[in-house]
Amino acid sequence: MIAKRILRPKAASNFGRLGAYILGDGQTPSETLTTRTFSYILDGQEGAGRVGIVRVTNCMSEAPDLAIKEILVTQALNKRSRSDRTYHLVVSFEPGETPTPAQLEDIENELCAAVGLGRHQRISALHLDRAHLHLHIAINKIDPERLRCVEPYYDKRKLMAACVSLELKHGLAQTNHGNSKRKRPKGRAADLEAHAAEASFLSFVKDKIEAPLLAALGEKADWRDIHAIMARDGLILKRRGAGLVIADAKSRLAVKASTVNRAFSMKELTSRLGAFQPGLAEPAIVQDGYGRAPLYPLNTASLYVDYVRQRQQGLEARHKSREVSAAARNEAYAAFAKRRFEVSRSGLTRLGKKARRAELRLMRSRALAALADTRREREAAIEEAYFFTWVSYLQARAKGGDQKALRALRASAAPGAKTAAALLTAKDAEAARTVILQDLNPVCQRNGELVYRLADGGAVTDDKLRIRIEKASYQATIIALTLGAQRFRGQALAVEGTGAFKRQAVEAAAALSLAITFSDPAMEAERQRLMMKNTPRPRLSRP
Structure with a gap:
């Protein structure tokens, strides 16, 4: 189950239009801006038969059309807020899951309460027009009692925590809401792990030194102890700019110390250990330092050795191909420069030289385009012959019958x-x-x-x-x-x-x-x- 807020441009959403889309009723083109957002959840011409259970909550009337008017009146009573007055929440279930009406009601109540809008006016409807059921909830952000516009902060985290609890409560399929036991890195390190399924340098650093460093800091260690712990795994702690980085002694790889743990930032460490003291300029490089390795090894050492070997061959072939392409381009440029120089020394008139140069430019562009096509074909053949990511290598081996x-x-x-x-x-x-x-x-x-x-x-x-x-x-x-x-x-x-x-x-x-x-x-x-x-x-x- 996934609960997601649908964000709109500032002050652009409209409860009336959103409600119309949810319920499948449609609205006339002469609506004001205040009636547009609700129409998004109702819109009957496109979605006949797509709307299932409809529910109105915290309104005086249970009829959806009257409830929409009531909500619009409540929103109009707030004259000061310039922010969006409607909160649009979509709850999506796994394909094949069909929660009961009682379960849907409980899920809606819990999610709205989690973001602090439990007592606000709202209209919800279950949509059946996709392969998966999804519940649209349009909530009035104007507090019905104080008439203040309530903006839920950090609502994404609250919704994820509520989804985890509701999945267990109602026996729904459990979705990864970002709360896995293994804390994954972010940014470029996360891209590497997701694309290639190989451990990033940040993951290596966290696995190797995060726990020992935290333990050492708890025992009142000094800067020499910190540098010694780093050196065991071929790492260096050094200053960069106004902060600290943890670098690999045998490569140029480095990560901000604070991304490993906030306790390793310059501010935190200097407050504990005093002014920063650098370690050895070149610590001993250990044999088992960082190197690209499978994110989930699972007895694949022999496969990974073969992958690294053929990947290196592919990189060499690609490098050689690009050298050949660069040489061919340089040769083409030199040849056409020589012919252009010959034109300037020829006995042609000024207009004749101009026409000849234009002809040479056209010929050069066609020659360079032909070289580019040849380069693309050659590199496509290399990409097909070699595997440059661990995942693609495993896919090919698995398709060939390799169960490991x-x-x-x-x-x-x-x-x-x-x-x-x-x-x-x-x-x-x-x-x-x-x-x-x-x-x-x-x-x-x-x-x-x-x-x-x-x-x-x-x-x-x-x-x-x-x-x-x-x-x-x-x-x-x-x-x-x-x-x-x-x-x-x-x-x-x-x-x-x-x-x-x-x-x-x-x-x-x-x-x-x-x-x-x-x-x-x-x-x-x-x-x-x-x-x-x-x-x-x-x-x-x-x-």
């Missing part, structure tokens, strides 16, 4: 949501085997999901904990059962989906004599009945 690479991709993946027409899993899904049906040429995603697209239009996704049928078909059912039989060997399969899909799954399992059992007693009984029916009876010989 697939497990490494799935190591950091969150459990997939219930997004499909049907899904298969087992009680102890964490202990499932890794299976790749190479003959079906699956697509391997960055998170380790294998997507099988079948000839009859069906699609099956095999993720970390379950097998999802994204597009139902008979072939998709067979592939899903085959994967389930191999991945969850020895466990009963839990099947979710429509009654028609469950019947199809039982019939296919019996017809193919798959070595599986179903956790649903009714499905398992029907499978055994069909198996007995399909088993040929032995013929009795006549005496």
Whole structure:
């Protein structure tokens, strides 16, 4: 579940239009600016049948149209505020999740209370026009009693904390709201880890020295102790500008000390230890200092060695290609400069020289464009032949049938949501085997999901904990059962989906004599009945 505030330009939102969009009623073009925002949640011509449950809260009237007028009157009573008077909140659920009306009411009440708008007037409606249910809540920011415009501060953090609590309370799919146990870096370090799945220098520094430094500061250490702790891992603490940085002794990598921990800022350290004292200019470089490594190793040392080797080959090939391209460009520039000089020495008239120079400029631009096309083709071939990120290397190895690479991709993946027409899993899904049906040429995603697209239009996704049928078909059912039989060997399969899909799954399992059992007693009984029916009876010989 995700709760997100929809921000509008300052003072540009309008409760009337927003309410109209939420409820699907539509408004006339002659509306004032004050009636626009609500129309965004109502708008019936485009979304007939898209609106589900509608709820009015803290208004005298329960009729949505009268409630909108009441809210607009309340907003008009505030003459001083120049800020936006409407708070638009959207709560999105995972595809396949259908909370009950009582759950939706509790979720709305808790989220509005979390941002301090629990007693304010509001209108909400559940929208059904997407693959996932989403609840629109239009809240009047004008306090109905004091008539002050209340602006929730740090509402994003409060909404994330409330979502975590509500997911546990109502048994909803748990979403990563930025509160994971592993504190991820931000900025360029986060980009590196997200793109390449390799540990950044900031993560290395945090893992190595954050805890020892905090412990040393708690024991009244001095500057020599701080520098000694740094030197153990080949790091240097030095001044840069008005602050401090932690640098790698064998490279130019450095991070601000305060990004590792606020306790390591210049202000904090000097207040504890006195004036800054530099350490050794060149400390001993340790063997196990920072080096690019997988973010989630998971016994992939041999794979990573092979990746580093071929990546280095790719970098060398790309560097050589760019040198060749630069030399060809310089040669082309020199050749056309020589021909331009020859024109200036020729016996042509002034207009003839001008025309010849224009012709040479056109020829040069075409030659340079041809060289650029050649360079792009050459570099595209290099990009295809080599892998420059750890994730792309693992994807290629996994598609080729390497189960260790697939497990490494799935190591950091969150459990997939219930997004499909049907899904298969087992009680102890964490202990499932890794299976790749190479003959079906699956697509391997960055998170380790294998997507099988079948000839009859069906699609099956095999993720970390379950097998999802994204597009139902008979072939998709067979592939899903085959994967389930191999991945969850020895466990009963839990099947979710429509009654028609469950019947199809039982019939296919019996017809193919798959070595599986179903956790649903009714499905398992029907499978055994069909198996007995399909088993040929032995013929009795006549005496």
